[in-house]
Amino acid sequence: MDTLSYKTISANKATVTKEWVVVDATDQVLGRLGAKVAKLLRGKYKPNFTPHVDCGDNVIIINADKVKLTGNKWTDRVYLKFSGYPGGQKQFSPADLMARPNGADKLLRHVVKGMLPKNRLGAKLLSNMYVYAGSEHKHEAQSPKSIDINLLK
Numbered sequence: 001m002d003t004l005s006y007k008t009i010s011a012n013k014a015t016v017t018k019e020w021v022v023v024d025a026t027d028q029v030l031g032r033l034g035a036k037v038a039k040l041l042r043g044k045y046k047p048n049f050t051p052h053v054d055c056g057d058n059v060i061i062i063n064a065d066k067v068k069l070t071g072n073k074w075t076d077r078v079y080l081k082f083s084g085y086p087g088g089q090k091q092f093s094p095a096d097l098m099a100r101p102n103g104a105d106k107l108l109r110h111v112v113k114g115m116l117p118k119n120r121l122g123a124k125l126l127s128n129m130y131v132y133a134g135s136e137h138k139h140e141a142q143s144p145k146s147i148d149i150n151l152l153k
Contacts, residue, residue: 011050016043018128019057020144022137026066028149030094030111033067036152037108038115041125045152054121058128060144064104065133069094079110105131 021040025033043049043056069077074095082089097107108131116122130139 009048011048011053011055013053016048016053016055018055020060020139020142021057022060022062022144022146023149024063024135024146025061025108026063028067030067030069030107033061033149034108034111034115036149037061037129038112039152041112041116041128052121054124054128056125056128058130058142058144060130060132060137060139061108062132062135062137064108064131065098067104067108102133104133 023033023037023040037059039045040059041056043054046055049055075093077094078091079093079097080089080091094107097103097110100106109126109129112129113122113126116125130137
């Protein structure tokens with residue numbers, strides 16, 4: 001019996017194949033979209049997934065301003081921010097965040113960041129996500145492939 005066939009292959013920076021994918025966020029529920037994008041960024045859909053290596057894809061999210069939240073979450077959900085000073089805790093809702101400049105980008109980054117590891121790898125993975133409010137993006141040179149996020153588990 002060949003014992004070499006049983007060895008586990010561990011991916012590293014040189015052997016990983018990163019792709020560019022485009023995800024359309026039109027009428028997608030925010031949390032479900034965020035969970036699937038986090039798995040794409042992490043590389044969990046790939047057979048050579050390695051937990052300590054950036055083996056995920058570069059994800060471009062278009063139409064981020066058309067994302068949905070169910071129920072009254074646009075106004076009732078509360079996000080907190082703390083400046084570090086006494087009395088420096090501020091709270092805001094997703095509707096407040098979307099009303100700001102680049103609000104769709106900030107909202108999606110906030111959601112996906114909570115679903116990634118809380119370490120240097122998670123920060124690196126979050127930098128592989130590009131969010132655009134409209135349907136145009138500036139990454140045509142990378143020839144990204146468009147995927148249907150609803151087909152992913």
